[in-house]
Amino acid sequence: MKRDTFQPTIHKRRLIGSLLSEDGSVSIYLIIATSAIFLVMSVLIDYARIAAFQKQTELAAKSGIRSALSAYDGMLYKRYGLFGAGGTDRNDIFAEAARRNWSEASDEAFQVLNVRYESSHINSYETLGRHDIMERQVLEDMKYKAPIDFTLEIASRFVPAASTLQEAQTQIKMLEQVRKLYDKRELHLQNVLELQKVAAEAAExxxxxxxxxxxxxxxxxxxxxxxxxxxxxxxxxxxxxxxxxxxxxxxxxxxxxxxxxxxxxxxxxxxxxxxxxxxxxxxxxxxxxxxxxxxxxxxxxxxxxxxxxQTNSGTGYDRLAKANVPGAASSSASQADVSGMQExxxxxxxxxxxxxxxxxxxxxxxxxxxxxxxxxxxxxxxxxxxxxxxxxxxxxxxxxxxxxxxxxxxxxxxxxxGLLGSAIMTRAQELQQRQAADKERKKQEAKAESKLGEIRQLLHGITTIPQVDEHQEVFDQVKNRYENNLAFNEVTQAAAEAALQAGDPQEQAVQSMENASSIFTGMADLLDGARDSVYLNEYVINRFSTFEPQKLGAVFMNADPGELGHAMSLNNQETEYILYGFHNPTGNIAAAFGELFAMRLAIRTMEGLMVSKSLGHPLLVLASAIVYGLEKTMEDLLSFTRTGSAPLSKYIPVEVTYRDYLRLFMLMHHDKEEQLARTIAMIEQNTGLTLANMTTGVTGELNATVNLWFLPGVMNSFTKLGLLGGKVAGNRYEASKTIGMSYS
Missing domain, CATH: 1.20.120 (Four Helix Bundle (Hemerythrin (Met), subunit A))
Known part of the structure; x- marks a missing residue:
């Protein structure tokens, strides 16, 4: 027992002795150096643990955001290909996904990082009701499908008509301008002769x-x-x-x-x-x-x-005619026909x-x-x-x-x-000879005016279809949604324009050619890579209903249109509504058929120019071509109400449907903001959702802590000096990570 008590005393004396001895200085220096190394290593170890903790926190936040975005509205995606918030609460999904990134603490296992979830929350920063967000999602949805479909189904059919339509537009536009100037000139020359005759009468x-x-x-x-x-x-x-x-x-x-x-x-x-x-x-x-x-x-x-x-190179017609489009239809119109129009x-x-x-x-x-x-x-x-x-x-x-x-x-x-004098008679005969073809031309122009009147009456019949109150109520609801979305996007509403506005057949023919030119320019833009507008158009035509023209047979055949009122519901004409924006059951259908008439008139007048070129007098050729165009266009409109389609041209016998023409008409309308607003309004009407409240982009903030092993005070100093993010509370380091992500 005494031995045990004595033994520590001996060790203490030896230790004191060694310290007091001359050789003991080396040991003191070793202890000091070891302490410094231990201090540095402690700081580095905790710093490395903090860095690893921050990386794990970032990964956990990203995992949580991805999981939160997986909760989208399935019905909205399935029907319209759009992603928007829906289903389980995103805060719960984010928190659960973040927790699963760290294993639970256990006394049996050694853990380098003892991470503890503290809190998290989700913030929304984008909504599907914004036009730029909506457009990005639509473009993403259509980036593969739209170019192929449009090229194979539409552009390939119209490529053969491009060169002939270009020549027809050039000649008809020129002849119509010349006709107006010619009639005015002849009127002035007739006035000159009349004034000469008045002078001759005075001389009597x-x-x-x-x-x-x-x-x-x-x-x-x-x-x-x-x-x-x-x-x-x-x-x-x-x-x-x-x-x-x-x-x-x-x-x-x-x-x-x-x-x-x-x-x-x-x-x-x-x-x-x-x-x-x-x-x-x-x-x-x-x-x-x-x-x-x-x-x-x-x-x-x-x-x-x-x-x-002058050359017409660079126009939409010219660009489309030169495009290499797979599966392009063939045309029976020869180069002689085109040369005939030039003549x-x-x-x-x-x-x-x-x-x-x-x-x-x-x-x-x-x-x-x-x-x-x-x-x-x-x-x-x-x-x-x-x-x-x-x-x-x-x-x-x-x-x-x-x-x-x-x-x-x-x-x-x-x-x-005198009234029978040689000079007066010569001028009168010259005027008569110069205007010899005008009598026949006037007959043709009168005939064209009559035909145009018939077509106008036919198209006006669409607007007289009895309207069902329930259908109008739905249009009023969509109008309210449309206006709300415009206000949400701070867009000024513009009035929709009605089709078929030209005053006489000649002006209508020229306007039809201008409309066709816009359509061909749009097709050429698509083939040249100008994609956005076409992608949006193709999205509408693929995701929304179009009207069935066969339902108008009663109106075009002068039958009782009473039953048609029920066919004019909004769910039967969603595409037409998005395209034209009339908030009544008949306005959009009337506008669509007005543009259908204009497009068909352009193509048929082109044919008429080839058929009538042998008449000689250029203005008589123009008048006869327009009469031909109006007569054939009337036949085409009736064909649409019977079968839903009509041949593209006498020279290009491929069937083009009413739905295909709607795809073309969208190329002429450039009110993108309003069409997007109507698209959103239509989706909201069909789903009951409000896209302005549908989140498409979120930010997630995750707060977590990790234990410190060695020197919490040193780490706290680092955070205060800005050398280390986060903060130290007790023996734990706290950090926060914010991650943002969206569907588009």
Whole structure:
């Protein structure tokens, strides 16, 4: 027992001795160095554990976010291919997934990291009701399917028609512009001729004084009568001067009467002629103005024709025609047909009038006034000669000569510029020959107007289908959803435009060609890689219902349309509503058929141009082509109501359905924001969801702690100095991780 007590004492003495000895300094230094190493290693070990803990926390947060996003609305995805929050609470999913990333603490197993879940929560930052989010999901859904479907089902059918439609659009647009200018020009030239005739009619007023072979006065004095009686007048004057017997016969009364009649006739003739000359000058000014306007319009016609001859490369037609589209249909339209259309356009040159023609006509108008001015000068000279002749120094020979010159001047005017004068008749015949084809053209234009009226009445019949109140209530509900979504996205609503707005058949044909050009440009954009708008369109056509045109057979066949009211429900025309945006049961269908009419008219008018090219006169060809186009378009509309489709063209016998045309019409409408709003409204109406509340992007925040093994105080200093994130509480290090992720 004593030994045991003594033994530690001996060890203590030896230890103290060694420390006090000279050799003990080495041991002290070793202890100090070991302590420093231990301190550094402790810090490094805990730092490494914290780094590992932070990585595990990040992985746990990512796992939680992915798990939270897996809770999407299955019905919304299955029906519309869209991802939005739904199902189990995402906070619970996030927390459960995060916990499963760490094994539970156990006394039997050694754990380098004793991680403990503290808290977590989910925040939403994107919703499906936003247009940019909606668009991204749609593009993702359609990025593989849309280009293939559209190219094989639509573009391949229309490629063969591109070149012929391009040529048809060029010629029809040019001919229609020329037609308008031509009609205006001819009206001005007709006005010029009418003004010339008015001047000729005015020139007939002095004719009562000057009978000639084409004009004979019935009553009253004439120049010829006055001149013929002049010798008698001189005899009366001489007899009266030699009269000495007051009882002898007196000629004073006869002399006075003759002088009065002669002066009155000469004065009236001169005054009337002066007034007619002034009238000529006024009419000349107006005629030259009309002629100048006709010349200006003629020059515009020339410019239009020249511009149409320029190349059309780079247009949608041209780009699509040059595209290499697999499975493209073949066309029976030959290069000769296309050349024939070009020849029709080139024949428009025959409608032009040359600069020399206008210069000649201008001289002629002025010469008419100058010719009449010569007669007026003779009338003034005759008055002067008559006044001299009535005096004692008068000469019958001079008076007779002046009368002859007066008559000659008048006859020269009448023979050239009278109503039956050579110049007037020549211009009238020239006008008639130039407008020889206009009579037939006007008949064709009247026929086209009648056909267009029939089609308008037919399309108007769609809007008169009796509307069911229940259907209108659904449209009102969708309208409210649509407006709410626009407000959510801060988009201003624009009014939808109705189709079939052009005023006459010619304008309708040109507008139809313009619409077709927009469609072909859209197809070319798709093939060139401009994808977004086409992807959105294809999404709508694949995910939403379209109207069945066969249901309109009752309207187009003049049957009772009463039963059609039930077919006009919104669930039968979802695509049409998204495309046009009319909030009533018939507006969208009427708009779709209006554009269907326009597209068919463009194609059929192209055919009509080929069929009518042999008629010669370019404007007659245009009118006949439009009549052909309207007649065939009417047949096409009836075909859609019977079978739901119609052949693309006489030269491309492939069937194109009403649904296919809707896909094309979407290329013409660029109100993307409004169409997205209507798409969202339609989805909300069908699902009962509110997409503005459907989360598509989330951020998850995870809070966790890990135990510290060695020096919590040192680690706490590091966090306060900003050398280490998080914080230290007791002997545990706390960290927070925030991770964001979305479906799109």
């Amino acid at each position: 007023e002095p004719a009562e004084f000057i009978p000639y072979e084409l004009q004979h006065a019935v009553t009253g004095d004439t120049v010829a009568k006055i001149v013929a009686k002049y010798s008698t007048y001189r005899a009366w004057v001489q007899a009266e001067s030699q009269r000495t017997d007051p009882e002898s016969p007196s000629f004073a009364a006869h002399i006075a009467s003759y002088r009065r009649d002669a002066r009155t006739l000469a004065s009236d003739l001169a005054n009337k002629s002066t007034l007619v000359l002034r009238r000529h000058q006024e009419l000349e000014r107006k005629a030259l103005e009309e002629l100048a306007e006709a010349d200006r319009l003629n020059e515009q016609m020339k410019q239009v024709i020249e511009q149409s001859e 029709v356009g080139q024949s428009a040159d025959q409608l032009l009038l040359g600069a020399e023609w206008f210069a000649s006509y201008k001289r002629e108008i002025s010469e008419q006034t100058v010719t009449y001015a010569s007669f007026d000068s003779e009338a003034a000279g005759f008055q002067s000669t008559m006044n001299i002749a009535l005096s004692s120094s008068g000469s019958l020979a001079l008076l007779t000569e002046n009368a002859a010159q007066l008559r000659l001047a008048y006859e020269q005017y009448v023979q050239r510029y």
